Amino acid sequence: MLWWPLLPTLILTAGALGLLLVEAFRRPGSASGMAWGALGITALTLGAVGALVGHQEIEGLYRMVRWDPPAFWLSLTILIGTGLAILLSRHYLADQGMERGEYYVFLLLAAAGMLLMAVAADLLIVFLALEWLSFPLYVLAGFARPRLESEEAALKYFLLGAFASAFLVFGIALIFAGTGLTNLSDLAAWLKHPDPGAQPLVWMGGALLLVALGFKVAAVPFHLWTPDVYEGAPTPVTGFMAAATKTAAVAALIRVFLVGLGPAVALWSGPVALMAAGTMLVGNGVALMQSNFKRLMAYSSIAHAGYLLMGLLGDPALAVPGLMFYLLAYTLATMGAFAVAVGMVGPEGEDQSFRAYTGVARRAPGIGTAMALFMLSLIGVPPTAGFFAKLLLFAAAWQAGWIALVMVGILTTVISAYFYLRVVVAMWMGPGEPARLPKSDLWVRLSVALTGVGTLLLGVLWLMFGGLSL
């Protein structure tokens, strides 16, 4: 029995619990020490992930977890999202009067659950990881208590999340009832020579799993919680949910559908294609009407779930690296955009309407340039990372014959250009002097700089140093 695939999860969990102990005994006051501690633990975990990079495949814990190249990329993306969320939270919490150290503990615990999802090779681990990452997020969504929107977000997220978990458990139970299996590789082997009598149970179970994971990844028609939760949650948490939670949910989709139910692709590809098309259309379509940045990013997050689902259907040789890179590019651009949004929040309160962004680039061209880069990457304009990511997913879907889906994808991409550009327009072309300016917060500035450089160069670098062969 090997523990290596669990190493990152274990380090992060141990660190988080240690941090919780520290929080219990530390003197009240600034929580910046906790932020430093959380950053250190994240870096340490990143080191552990890096140490595992060379290994092609390690199974462990009675074949319930598995380390493979996708696990590396997913873990990397999740940890990058986590580190950036910590950077963004430091001054945001202080400005909003909610500087409590347990915030970082919850953040790290959620990330640990996500890392577990990245290595899941068994339905039970998928369930465990999903619950593990969700519970801290419910708390984090309501962290801005007593702000009503935040409490509403937490409650909504919790109720719907619990509902989705029930679907997941029931789906797993049906599959287990039909096959006696929870291991995903065994399930795939079983599906190659299925027992006809037990098949309907497996199909029903698979459908329930799709619903549950569709909820987590914010796919239409299970997306309705997203805008309210995103708007109500503290802004760094929203960024974390949009980026890292999305990555973990896609990890679950890859593990369950590409690995476990892979041989039955003909059965689930139709529903997933419908979901993908609907998600792209609704996400991008409704985003057109938003005038609040956080709600815009919520619909953007839904829209990108659609592109990711399309990738799930693609030719795996292109789609799996494509999905990995897409998640990384999406995480950088999204966290970058949220970094700019957090930078706009001062002690005087938070206003995320487009009006608050008007003319900002006139006084802060660096921030304006970075935001333009993030929006261009989310549209998919070269040479940003988002372009190469979209290119690969479109290629993968086209190769697998999903031509109509690719058409939906490119048309919605054009639609998305309009609403992403509105942010650029507000910042760069809005008339008059800005109402407020980004605060000079080094932690936020650092996040903007890192994500900005990453968004600009990563696509080219990734392809230069291996690309598909990684």
Place this chain on the structure above:
Amino acid sequence: MASFPILTWMLLLPLIGALVILGIPRERVGTIRWVALGTSLGVLALGLGLLSGFDLSQPGPQFVHHWDWAPSIGAAYRVGVDGISLWLVLLTALIFPLALMASWSIEERVKEYMTLMLLLETGVLGVFLALDLLLFYVFWEFTLVPMTLLIGIWGGPRRIYAAIKFFLYTMAGSVFMLVAIVALWLLSRPLTGTGTFDPVWMAAHLSPLLSPAAQRWLFLAFGLAFAIKVPMWPFHSWLPDAHVEAPTAGSVILAALLLKMGAYGFLRFNFSLFPVAARDLAVPLALLAVVAILYGALASYAQDDFKRLVAFSSVSHMGFVMLGLSALNPLGVQAALLQMINHGLSTGGLFLLVGMLYERTHTRDFRELGGLWKVLPVYGGILMVVGLSSMGLPGLNGFVGEFLILLGAFGSAALGPAARGLTAAAALGVVLAAIYILTMLMRVLHGPLQDRWRGLPDLHVRELAIMAPLLVLIILIGLYPLPFFAAMQTSIQQSLSVFTQATLAVR
């Protein structure tokens, strides 16, 4: 010469200039302007070096710089220049310093402005130099961003509307081209292992394998992106808005260079990659071109705004270019290529002149202008020459291009029995051009002069320096076009020979 990657330096130099400008404090406006101008003059110097080392007899790309930057997907950084791109590259290198000189009057956010202009220069040069489809697409889309910002930040009253319209229109076409590029790449993967984005390889090995229907779809996907950029009727409606709202230098670059990217795309990619489809679709293409010629000319005549008039005249002129290209014979294509340069010089010049007038009068409305020759004799003379060049007066450059395009279209085998009718209709466009240009000259320069324009200063040295190279080239090409044809001849003949072979194989 091979050891010095001159083309890569042409692409890098503006980027370096932009980085230098980013390091200059924003108050030092003068320094920023001079650095930008110096950079673009450096590019021009490299361009002249290119011209002196160019081998006329060689049809293929020269000064090639190749680097397999993404081996896992078979994408390469590959730049080169041949007879088709040579003049467009040089036009780009020439227009940018002129546009930057014309931007001296920009006072607001100069640092951002100059940075974007230099980024745009890299983008445009990249489009003309790229010999790899992915690289081409990257540059193609990349030009969109600085141009949108230039229109949206420094433009006129409806700048935001115009900027977004420009972005969305272009993007809507480009994504189809992207899908077509992806499809070609996927088709090439079984043949090469990793796939390739090399259009020369595709033309030789992939195109013959495509069914006529597949060729037609791919032709249309590429063609839509290019047709919007040219713009061909009925995809032109972004153009008047973008041109009118853009700052002067933006209009100049848009007209002189960005529109050429579309026509260049047709010639470089559509015709060589999908020859069968090109042959089949030559007549519809020519028909749209003729509609554009007539529509642009009539719309131009109906304008009261000087800048709008020039914008619509662009639609008409680019119609001539597309007609020449769709003739698919050496004469028509060569003339079309020359006409692209001519249009860059004369319409670019007209936009510059509109801008110079606007800076003095703050109006572009013909109803408020008139009689200006009396107060601005030098301006009037230059406007006359550039206007007549745009009209196609014999002895100036426009005549050579338009006349040979008509000649090429008339004798075109690809256009078949429709050739004569289309040519006759297009010839009507020449007459209409005379009407709207002469009306424009009349309404600006002649007639009663309003009192408030008395005492307007005539062109000063900087403005004369901007116009001088354009005037020299307008007259030079008009009187002695031979060297310009000589450079493009072999490349065009080669690209069309590939085309005729493929067509013959189908017949």
